[in-house]
Amino acid sequence: MNRPALSGTQVDEMLTFLAVVEAGSFVAAGRSLGLSRSAAGKAIARLESHCGARLLNRTTRTLSLTEDGRRVLAHALTLRGALEAVGSDITTGGGDPRGELRISAPDALGRRLILPIVGRFLKQWPQVQVEMSLSDRITDMVSDGADLAIRIRVSTPNPGLICRTLRKEPLVLCASPEYLDRTEAPTRVEHLSRHDLLIHTSQTRRLTWKVQESDGTWVRVTGRSRLRLDSGEALREAALSGLGVALLPTSVVHGDLDAGQLRRVLPDHDAGSVEIVALYPHKRLLDGKVRHFVDMLAADLAD
Known part of the structure; x- marks a missing residue:
């Protein structure tokens, strides 16, 4: 029986499956993607349900691909290559960042330090739109859908995030x-x-x-x-x-x-x-607008 085409969520599950295979464990794959072990495991279970087949043989110590899993792996590799080609075309094809950039920052520091830099960034890159949340409450930036979070005093950052110090x-x-x-x-x-x-x-x-x-x-x-x-x-x-x-x-x-x-x-x-840091997802191809904005922050806030 033919299966329906992959949805956007199932594309994410394919990439999670690829990360699990390459990392050799749910824990390591989840860490690289900013997910918990449980979330990574559930993503694979949903993908297996969609495919109607077991993709991984699981033991307490090892993971191995089933025959169906090897076929799905080939498609996952093709999918990742296509997505990376699209990302490369967007970030380097025209040379200009574009799209929406979602930023989370502390209220007072965000107003006085970050907002002026946002203004210069928008002037430099007219195809970018910024949505900025100003609050001192510490929330999960991944769950909130933020591309970038500015934080103060981050002692144990999420292992799935890059933590870059901007200034003391x-x-x-x-x-x-x-x-x-x-x-x-x-x-x-x-x-x-x-x-x-x-x-x-x-x-x-x-x-x-x-x-x-x-x-x-x-x-x-x-x-x-x-x-x-x-x-x-x-x-x-x-x-x-x-x-x-x-x-x-x-x-x-x-x-x-x-x-x-x-x-x-x-x-x-x-x-x-106090250290002011930028947190953003650990990705092999960082979105161009995030990379450009973090570089501008680092240059402007350098001691």
Whole structure:
């Protein structure tokens, strides 16, 4: 009985099948594609159901192709070659990136650092459209359909994603002049224990503050925490409103510092820095618009 033509989802399953065969395991294939072992296994099961045949012999330690699996493998290789030829034609045929680029970025940093670069990118590549999500909530960029995510403090990135460091952003302790006049500006780290600290929270995690003393030792900062927020932009607004001391990336508040709307707290102390990174899928042929935009980010944000 003739089987229906492959749908878009089944094309993905064919490529997952090819990755499993080449990697020799569901775990390694899933890692290369940004999928869990379970998701890769389910994709193969759906493909087998569509084909009406078992494609892989599975044991606890090995995978081997069945006769039907070898035939499907040949088609999968042809399919991948055709897709790569299309991708190559799109990204290099005209030389210009095109299509929609979906970007996820933190709110405050996205507004001040990334959005101006997006503007220049759109001007340089008129055939590109950008959809940008600005939020401090950490979500799964693959599930959200993002092509690229800008993140702060990524300690264990998804193994299916490339993590490229764009810059180290200095942090600054700051508060409004009104707040510091009202409470007496701290001159030593331990003085912060008497102040209201505006803390950034992220899905039940709280950022720990550390400040470097003159002898080079790093000291953990403690203080009252009556207001906790999950947005860097909201923390900036709270600091401007005189609600306490904030620890924020310099680029977020440098305009406020220059205008005198915020003042540095303990200006002679190093408040540390954070890494700003770009995350994007690990693909043999990276989409041209993603590659061009990441390169522009790296050049513009380089120290």
